[in-house]
Amino acid sequence: MVQKYQSPVRVYKHPFELIMAYERRFPTCPLIPMFGDSDTVNEFKSEDGAIHVIERRCKLDIDAVGLLKKELIILCRKTQFLGMYFAP
Numbered sequence: 396m397v398q399k400y401q402s403p404v405r406v407y408k409h410p411f412e413l414i415m416a417y418e419r420r421f422p423t424c425p426l427i428p429m430f431g432d433s434d435t436v437n438e439f440k441s442e443d444g445a446i447h448v449i450e451r452r453c454k455l456d457i458d459a460v461g462l463l464k465k466e467l468i469i470l471c472r473k474t475q476f477l478g479m480y481f482a483p
Contacts, residue, residue, distance in 0.1 A: 433451050435449060436450040436452050437449075
């Protein structure tokens with residue numbers, strides 16, 4: 396006897412294409428000129444793929460008008476892709 400299976404329907408707060416485009420291009424996006432570098436510190440993905448957590452350490456090159464030199468800012472960003480919601 397064949398068992399019927401219906402996959403769960405996932406509803407995102409944002410369009411699915413926007414979420415996937417953000418996840419693919421974030422580490423190196425030429426549209427963000429002051430974005431220097433990105434290192435993945437920690438990454439977790441559940442077995443079914445519903446939860447995907449990425450922790451990154453980012454470097455920003457800041458060139459402010461009043462400063463004589465360029466500043467380098469290092470920040471940490473944690474992005475969570477939950478099965479039904481996108482939570483930055």
